[in-house]
Amino acid sequence: MTMMKRPLEEDSDHNETKKLKPRAAYPSILGKDKATGKFIFPAISKDDVMNARLFLKNNDLKTFLEFFLPAEVNSIYIYFMIKLLGFDVKDKELFMALNSNITSTKERKINGIATLPHADIDNKDGLTDPLEKKHAVKLIKDLQKAINKVLSTRLRLPNFTTIDNLTATLHNAKKILVLTGAGVSTSLGIPDFRSSEGFYSKIRHLGLEDPQDVFNLDIFLQDPSVFYNIAHMVLPPENMYSPLHSFIKMLQDKGKLLRNYTQNIDNLESYAGIDPDKLVQCHGSFATASCVTCHWQIPGERIFSNIRNLELPLCPYCYQKRKQYFPLTNGNNTMPNTNSSSPILKSYGVLKPDMTFFGEALPSRFHKTIREDILECDLLICIGTSLKVAPVSEIVNMVPSHVPQILINRDMVTHAEFDLNLLGFCDDVASLVAKKCHWDIPHKKWQDLRKIDYNCMELDKGTYEIEKQPRKKK
Numbered sequence: 001m002t003m004m005k006r007p008l009e010e011d012s013d014h015n016e017t018k019k020l021k022p023r024a025a026y027p028s029i030l031g032k033d034k035a036t037g038k039f040i041f042p043a044i045s046k047d048d049v050m051n052a053r054l055f056l057k058n059n060d061l062k063t064f065l066e067f068f069l070p071a072e073v074n075s076i077y078i079y080f081m082i083k084l085l086g087f088d089v090k091d092k093e094l095f096m097a098l099n100s101n102i103t104s105t106k107e108r109k110i111n112g113i114a115t116l117p118h119a120d121i122d123n124k125d126g127l128t129d130p131l132e133k134k135h136a137v138k139l140i141k142d143l144q145k146a147i148n149k150v151l152s153t154r155l156r157l158p159n160f161t162t163i164d165n166l167t168a169t170l171h172n173a174k175k176i177l178v179l180t181g182a183g184v185s186t187s188l189g190i191p192d193f194r195s196s197e198g199f200y201s202k203i204r205h206l207g208l209e210d211p212q213d214v215f216n217l218d219i220f221l222q223d224p225s226v227f228y229n230i231a232h233m234v235l236p237p238e239n240m241y242s243p244l245h246s247f248i249k250m251l252q253d254k255g256k257l258l259r260n261y262t263q264n265i266d267n268l269e270s271y272a273g274i275d276p277d278k279l280v281q282c283h284g285s286f287a288t289a290s291c292v293t294c295h296w297q298i299p300g301e302r303i304f305s306n307i308r309n310l311e312l313p314l315c316p317y318c319y320q321k322r323k324q325y326f327p328l329t330n331g332n333n334t335m336p337n338t339n340s341s342s343p344i345l346k347s348y349g350v351l352k353p354d355m356t357f358f359g360e361a362l363p364s365r366f367h368k369t370i371r372e373d374i375l376e377c378d379l380l381i382c383i384g385t386s387l388k389v390a391p392v393s394e395i396v397n398m399v400p401s402h403v404p405q406i407l408i409n410r411d412m413v414t415h416a417e418f419d420l421n422l423l424g425f426c427d428d429v430a431s432l433v434a435k436k437c438h439w440d441i442p443h444k445k446w447q448d449l450r451k452i453d454y455n456c457m458e459l460d461k462g463t464y465e466i467e468k469q470p471r472k473k474k
Contacts, residue, residue: 027070028080038103039076039130041083046461049086053150056085061147074129075136076101078143087146094135101130153417154401160419161462167436169379169404175258176251177377179395183384183409184244184426185266188237217359221292221347224312231307231353236266236286238301244383245272246443247430252278253442259373261366263385263392265355267300273442282366282392284355291315292347303351318349362391374398383408384426387416412463424466428454432466 030039056064068084069077079098082089089095129136159165170176182190213219213226220227249272251257260279262269267285270276281287286300296315303313314322325344356362380399386409387393396405396416407418408429422429431449434441441449453469 026068027066028068028077029070030076030080033103036103038101041080041102044083048084050155052084053086053155056147056150057155075131075139076129078136078139082139082143082146085146085150087142087149089139089142091138094138097131097135153397154399154405156417156462157402157404157419160404162420163422163433163436163456163464165404166406166420166433170256170433170437173256173379175377176256176379176381177258177373177395177399178248178251178260179380179382179385179392180244180248180260180262180264180269181383181385181387182264184242184262185236185264185268186384187242187244187425187427188240188268190234190236190266212358215355215357217357220352220357221345224292224347224350224352228307228312229310232310234265235304235307236268238304239271241268241272241443242427243441243443243445243449244426244430245269245274246441246446247434249273250434250439250441254439258377259369261370261392261395263389265353280363280366280369282356282362283389284353284363286353286355288354289313289351290354291318291349292352293318293349297354298351300353303353313351315349315351322349366392370395370398375400377403379403380405381408382406382413382416382418383430385409385413386411387413419462421463422466423459423464428452428468429466432456 028042030041032039052068055067059067065081068081076098079089079102089098131139160169214230215227245268248257248260248269252274257274257278260269260274261282262279263282265281265283265285267281267287269279269281270287286304288297289300289303290297294315294317296317306313325348326346374395377399380396380403382396382405387396396418399405404420405416405418407413407416407421408426409421409423410425412421412423422433427449430441431452432454435450440446443449455465455467455469457465457467459465
């Protein structure tokens, strides 16, 4: 493959670029190791990645490429740009081809070769492309994906990296958007969904092609017993809520909560006292249940006994008709009457909790409120969520870039750019933050929680691990 040329620079008074804090001079020139013939990759730090992303955000694509690349490049330079933006290739064949043609300054140092000795560097014929054309095409496509991802994703705020930044913002904030997931309820014994100990892991033995199929609307309509055989495992406790739920209630009481968008179906926010106007249950909840046939609706608690007994909850208004279709065992049988002239779904007359299954649209209230809330909020706090399910996961990219974003979670969420990551149990992090703000969480456990001291270990810039300090022996 022949070398590629980027467009020549044009003299222009308005073609100014944002200044970087460069690790090295740009554009980058990749030398070749004389002994191995491999291209030498310089080390790329997190600051280099952040600076490159910031430059791309603040300038047009042409200016970005001209700044970081020399006038003539080959496919190895394209890969360098992918790495500089913080990404890597996923194609195994392409990765192997790249790996056989690239060495790093770190690798050379480990092998006892001094960093970039001019005697060992060969820049002649350095633009001969070592990769096949198909690999170069894949790299160009991967670079385009990386660029699009950066342009569609916010960048971290440079001066919002500590818990003190958070506490100061909490005191001043008036419209806090809180996005919660299953992690806020695990302290009550309710499993999350996607962790190694979560709900989906526990039901793999059922032999479903995808564990998420228990929440698939089409499967429910065809055979609701698939859901009701496991529904007791996610049935929420009544009139219980965690200290984290009370932390959100505290924000509401202080007039700071704009809205709590919850992905949870357990309805525990209502038990904690969060006002219906301040709560959006993005995926519905167990709060109500409706007949899939006539849409008769009742409070969800009225089917809890059926769920605990692994029984199908049936609609009284559709019951007699269902008995005609499924005559055995008072309509609970799901074998249809063979005399029926048309196929009848096994879900006929079955009550379904008003939670959003895969294949159903989100509640209209979500779409109505989120458009307004993202423009009004002055702080976003995401708690106990892996942000894997759209469209809720896209909220982090919808909020204006100047609004601070905080993650409180057991694990990092690597596909989002939070300004502050507080990693640990949600209740522990909420207690630590409340103590630092000199606030009291309205929960029955608060008097005990406020006595606990926490270790706060900085893992990286803007990332902290929160753990309870061991109790001192008396």
